[in-house]
Amino acid sequence: MTTGTDQYEYADEASLLKALAEATDALAAGDVTYVVMGGIASGIWGRPRWTRDIDVFVRLEDAARALEVLDTAGFETRVEQQHWLSKAEKHGVVVDVISRSHNDILLDDQMLQRSSTVVFKGLQLPVLAPEDVLVMKAVAASEDTFRYWYDALGIIGRTELDWTYLIARSRQAGVRRVLALLLFAQSLDILVPSAAIRALAALVVEPPGPGPAVVERAHAEVRS
DSSP states (O other): OEETTTTEEOOOHHHHHHHHHHHHHHHHHTTOOEEEEHHHHHHHHSSOOOOSEEEEEEOGGGHHHHHHHHHHTTOEEEEEETTTEEEEEETTEEEEEESSBGGGBOOOHHHHHHOEEEEETTEEEEEOOHHHHHHHHHHHOOGGGTHHHHHHHHHHHHSOOOHHHHHHHHHHHOHHHHHHHHHHHHHTTOOOOHHHHHHHHHHHHSOSSOHHHHHHHHHHHHHO
């Protein structure tokens, strides 16, 4: 099915859920650490929406193992981009196995600690934290994927965010893009703490290599 001007194709719900259950069961049985990200995570934390595929985020060193266990589970697998993306397909649904996101974002221990187990359509899934999803969507948004920007806005408007953590992640992955997103959110009357805007702006306007003092001042503004 297609809709809108970008001809975005949505997956059949029954097929997507079947592929999701089989993929996550296979990864868990294969002892592959992963979290769900992408459109499913956006729909959980932000505005409800459906998707055409499944995105799982794995450690860089686990990418080959993830593809191997999915292949054993009956998925048709292939390496799409050697350093960040593989694909597995079953029931007409594609699972993107992502080991590196835009701006060199990798799955790390802090992301895993902040992830949550969420029930989605009757399935228990480990889902990336909303702050991490927001940053990824903001830095990956482009003319061809403008829905990412609005996915991120949906998260801001519907989820209680840890602004200190968001600032820290933004500083690592794309502080200017996240600052632009938050300013745009304010222009739409989505509530964003002004302290978060000031904290990110401080990281942009300070001289290169701001050091701990500037970062701590920014975090203190958000916490106050």
